[in-house]
Amino acid sequence: MDNQRIRLTKRLLKEALIYCLNEKRIEDITIKELTARAGINRSTFYLHYANQQALLKELEQDFINELINHFTNITTSYTTIEVIQELLQYIRVNKDTTKVLLCKNENIEFQKNILAIVFSSFKEKISFKLEPTLAEYVYHYLLMGSYAVITTWVENDFNVGIKEISELIFDISESARENF
Secondary structure, three states: OOOHHHHHHHHHHHHHHHHHHOOOOHHHOOHHHHHHHHOOOHHHHHHHOOOHHHHHHHHHHHHHHHHHHHHHHOOOOOOHHHHHHHHHHHHHHOHHHHHHHHHHOOOHHHHHHHHHHHHHHHHOOOOOOOOHHHHHHHHHHHHHHHHHHHHHHHHOOOOOOHHHHHHHHHHHHHHHHHHO
């Protein structure tokens, strides 16, 4: 179990990484930059991480764990649009991390994991009149379209309200459900 000092050090390093990822790709970020930004020394960094990629991997895993926890706390009594609004609220509250991980991160596996988590939550709430194989294609189409809407929203600094974006995603999904 991490003590408070270790948690603080890791948080500072993750904040430094998020800051640097706004400017550069992970491959171009040095340990020196990270530690200077975090206000710690290099040896402290290496006590916790082998390299920048290990730090990024932990940041990604933290985000995934928090997202799973967030979805777990959403009750089954929520409507589909309420689930979408909860997801968008989570994204906006965690905007710095979300922007880096969803919009600037080149790790396709991470994005697939995020989509799988969201996909499993929505799959339970949307049904189609199609055979299961074809329905799977429609689910993925809607998921990727929703992902594109959300990342555009994040990249545009949340220039549209949560209500409007959630209604847009919901209406597109409903239209597909009604047609298929």
